[in-house]
Amino acid sequence: MRVTIKDVSRVAGVSIKTVSRVMNKEKYVRDETRRRVEAAVAQLNFSPSLAARTLAGSRSFQIALIYDNHSPYYIHAIQEGVWARCRAEGVRMLAQPVDIASENLAQEIGGLIDETHVDGVILSSPVTDAPEALAELERRGIRFVRISPGTNHAITSSVFMDxxxxxxxxxxxxxxxxxxxxxxxxxxxxxxxxxxxxxxxxxxxxxxxxxxxxxxxxxxxxxxxxxxxxxxxxxxxxxxxxxxxxxxxxxxxxxxxxxxxxxxxxxxxxxxxxxxxxxxxxxxxxxxxxxxQPTRDLAYAATGLLFGQDEGAIHQRLPHELMVRASTTRVRP
Amino acid sequence: MRVTIKDVSRVAGVSIKTVSRVMNKEKYVRDETRRRVEAAVAQLNFSPSLAARTLAGSRSFQIALIYDNHSPYYIHAIQEGVWARCRAEGVRMLAQPVDIASENLAQEIGGLIDETHVDGVILSSPVTDAPEALAELERRGIRFVRISPGTNHAITSSVFMDxxxxxxxxxxxxxxxxxxxxxxxxxxxxxxxxxxxxxxxxxxxxxxxxxxxxxxxxxxxxxxxxxxxxxxxxxxxxxxxxxxxxxxxxxxxxxxxxxxxxxxxxxxxxxxxxxxxxxxxxxxxxxxxxxxQPTRDLAYAATGLLFGQDEGAIHQRLPHELMVRASTTRVRP
DNA sequence: CTCTTTTGTGACAAGGCTGTCAGAAGAGGA
DNA sequence: TCCTCTTCTGACAGCCTTGTCACAAAAGAG
The missing domain is CATH 3.40.50.2300 (Response regulator)
Incomplete structure (x- = not known):
């Protein structure tokens, strides 16, 4: 029923491991072998099981977006930005609303991480400044980036506007x-x-x-x-x-x-x-x-930082813009 | 580092399988054994790995919400409804925007299902009426429910308003x-x-x-x-x-x-x-x-139907309400 | 009191993939 | 030519859980 890596390896006439190498863009694969495998993948329409990859490997190809914001427009823009970047990277986004005032905020976040093995986390304001959330993430040593945090933080990257x-x-x-x-x-x-x-x-x-x-x-x-x-x-x-x-x-x-x-x-x-x-x-x-406020861009940039290789924390400021429309005018003399 | 079922079994003094039974609320576990296991779970703060459960079992504890709607308010309400029901059920929600006009809509949905092994899918309008999407889901025999579909469909459940x-x-x-x-x-x-x-x-x-x-x-x-x-x-x-x-x-x-x-x-x-x-x-x-339009409720109800045991397709209508506010009035004589 | 059924528990394999390691094949140097 | 070094490929174990099956203990039937 399900197409597995084994089927691909059989069609391509190589070992399972070699298919895995191609899927993960590892080096040490001859060009011709790579092409054969790619053809087989296309032919069988193979999509690797995330669950298996997660279990076997060190990545889960998923990140979580954690938010507690009641403005639909805002979170919509954030989701869109994160999503776009994830898509480009071949990674899934788990949208996770939380209640920042909840007793077990830390536990919820911890559970999320344990269950899903996410590779990283994007924090959107105001979760960016919930101490329990930050502590929990740090305790687990998981990588995260904050969007529009209110406080400074030397350890992790952030994007924001002024x-x-x-x-x-x-x-x-x-x-x-x-x-x-x-x-x-x-x-x-x-x-x-x-x-x-x-x-x-x-x-x-x-x-x-x-x-x-x-x-x-x-x-x-x-x-x-x-x-x-x-x-x-x-x-x-x-x-x-x-x-x-x-x-x-x-x-x-x-x-x-x-x-x-x-x-x-x-x-x-x-x-x-x-x-x-x-x-x-x-x-x-x-x-x-x-x-x-460049909300979508902030989210996009934040996700980029999350995927980045760089070790140090990067703090990136995006420009805002004054939009003058009809609701304001010169005061009457 | 990671707490596994094995650690729990050791602490509780039972076999791994028994812990699994407790986690899945299966029967044939003595009350006292159950309590011991639950205590161990609480003590170790154990969250089972979704990836492993997915791989080993027949459920993935995840469902996907597929949408292509540009109204932030609408999709926000939908997400909230689905999310609330999922939470109650201990299931994760994968929000998946798609482009209904895309060439490879079917492929994208198919890939999503293969990769994530989702247990079911919620379709929000207008994806509810994209023939390629429906065909793909049926081909894979996956369970799905439609929110406010425009067309009738004998096979799968739906919720809608009139x-x-x-x-x-x-x-x-x-x-x-x-x-x-x-x-x-x-x-x-x-x-x-x-x-x-x-x-x-x-x-x-x-x-x-x-x-x-x-x-x-x-x-x-x-x-x-x-x-x-x-x-x-x-x-x-x-x-x-x-x-x-x-x-x-x-x-x-x-x-x-x-x-x-x-x-x-x-x-x-x-x-x-x-x-x-x-x-x-x-x-x-x-x-x-x-x-x-009871958007959130529609989403909540749809998700309920998805989790329901019932075999046949259920079509559930939710009531609408006329909200008279200040933008309309009696016509001037 | 024996025989069947129900209840409770554990050993073991399997699920689909990646990490590790070993080894083959080809390239380059002496 | 032989040897070393790099490039390429495969065998195999293991990730953490659930499904299957086997079996022991308890309960019910005759």
Whole structure:
């Protein structure tokens, strides 16, 4: 029924081991032998059993992507990036959602590794900063790369963007458009990026000589509802902000929604800016001025680092981009 | 380094095979023996090697979810549903995006199955209706369940909602709100659901004695851009529709966007309805009247059927729900 | 009390592949 | 020509678990 390496070896007229050599692109195989084997593989449509390879060898041809992120757009982009790189490498991707707050996070990750023998792990924010997860991975000596970690880590590679600089850029853009009272909605406290973005906002204000008003900064949870709630608080003030900068697009969409409900015209009465440039940014009205975070590219690059031969930890920064769209404008004189 | 079944057997003072029996919940194990083994498993934190189980046994404890859908919200919900059921069953989920239009779709699916030995497959629309995919799965005699297939299939189980009835419901709702000229935006021609929704729209018009005007029906591709383009065409007519019913939320968002751009007030000047009730429906302004498609539940149920013992094909329909929100209203007198 | 059936346990092979090692064949040097 | 070194190939064991079978002990039947 199943086509095994044995069948291939018989058709090609070589030993099992030689077929194995060809499949693994090892050297010491004569060109002609290689061609014969390849022909037999094609003819029989042979796909080696991952289970057997895993058991016998030292690789499993699988990696795991571990995430706990509730933004479908974000994880979709991440999955796509990792997947694309895996595909190129002939490796399978195991997508593994986890609950970062769970008691047995470490145990779950440990179990995953024991069961599947994955060759490596990609950690997506905010799992990147769950100490139990990091400790467990290190304890097992497994190779892993982090996407957009919030903390530094000498041992393992990571890819990221400069959240602080991006928030700084956006804030500066708003200031250049004449805004002085700029509301800011914080991200989820679990995500280290939240701090960075907050910091960038503050730094830009400082540089422009604008006082930082704690009252203009409201908490948020990276979701639509919290964006709406924050907008409500901000717009209830006597001195309304002329612009609101939300730490991600979902919250910015919440701001838009609330503004519309209040009969405010965006951007004439209020400029709204987001962060991430998820698809959502262009699915709302007006389309959001936001920061394009190269999510898919980050995932792709991270996976590349995982497969890389290099021993040391590499920390790779990818560029962001300010996307100016219709949700922000010059403040009215 | 690695904890194996052998270590457990030593600690528990039983044979390897007995540990295996306990792990697989087989009968013919004395209660006390079982407890001893379980204690040893817990103590050593033993997780059996999937690779070895796969190779030795007849199950792989893995299933594959195959999809080719570009709506992040949709596939996110599907993944979540499948994942939840798998978790309950102690089975791993392999998420496998494919290109339904690819030359070697069958080969890719075949390779996946050969490599991973998955115990079953979940097919999500529109892969559910790719003949090569179905043929390949059948050729291999592998068990699979389809989520929202467009075609009937006697052999394998499926879960679905009644797209025609749902579209009928929505159209009827609009008619009841006084609308007579109702524009309709078709879905992607590859998705069988598109036809069903179109049919339901037409059936409701019929029943209400309203003429079906082909001119009010525009093609679409289930994405934002095509929704916007269709809206443009529809709103250029002399006799503008008073309502537009898009076959999914993304396109409805496109309609909203275009309407806003034209300075139309939704819903006063134009009612807009969507389909699916993805998160997006509430992230736009005004929030969309739409059909709640129980995507996650469909996926959960489908996976349940896959694990079920039943031999015959089961076709399970899950209920939809009309979600009336602010994007539609009574037509102005 | 013996004979059959059920229950509980273990020895051993097998599953499909890779790692190790040994050895053959060919290339290069003296 | 003989010997060494490199290139190429195959035999065989082993990875960790489950399936099969054999057998011992306990339970039920007559």
């Amino acid at each position: 959240d602080a600089q991006a928030a700084d850029d956006m804030t500066m853009h708003l200031i250049n458009e004449g805004h002085r009272r700029i509301g800011f909605i914080l991200g989820h406290p679990n995500h280290m990026a939240s701090d960075q973005r907050h910091y960038g906002y503050r730094r830009a204000l400082d540089r422009a000589g604008i006082d930082y008003e704690p009252d203009l900064v409201r908490p948020g949870l990276f979701d639509f509802a919290s964006g709406m709630a924050a907008a409500e608080e901000l717009l209830k003030r006597r001195a309304k902000p002329t612009a609101i900068f939300a730490s991600n697009d979902d919250m910015a969409a919440g701001v838009l929604s609330y503004a519309h409900r209040m009969g405010l015209d965006v951007p004439q009465d209020l400029s709204v800016a987001g962060f991430d440039d998820t698809d959502l940014a262009q699915l709302v009205w007006p389309p959001l001025t936001t920061i394009r | 797209d025609a009835q749902a579209a009928d419901d929505m159209t009827m709702h609009l008619i009841n709100e006084g609308h007579r000229r109702i524009g309709f935006i078709l879905g992607h021609p590859n998705h069988m659901a598109s036809d069903q929704r179109h049919y339901g729209y037409r059936r409701a018009l019929d029943r209400a004695g309203i003429d079906y005007e082909p001119d009010l029906v525009r093609p679409g591709l289930f994405d934002f851009a095509s929704g916007m383009a269709a809206a443009e065409e529809l709103l250029k007519r002399r006799a503008k529709p008073t309502a537009i019913f898009a076959s999914n939320d993304d396109m409805a968002a496109g309609v909203l966007s275009y309407a806003h751009r034209m300075g139309l007030d939704v819903p006063q000047d134009l009612s807009v309805a969507g389909f699916d009730d993805t998160d997006l429906a509430q992230l736009v302004w005004p929030p969309l009247t739409t059909i709640r």
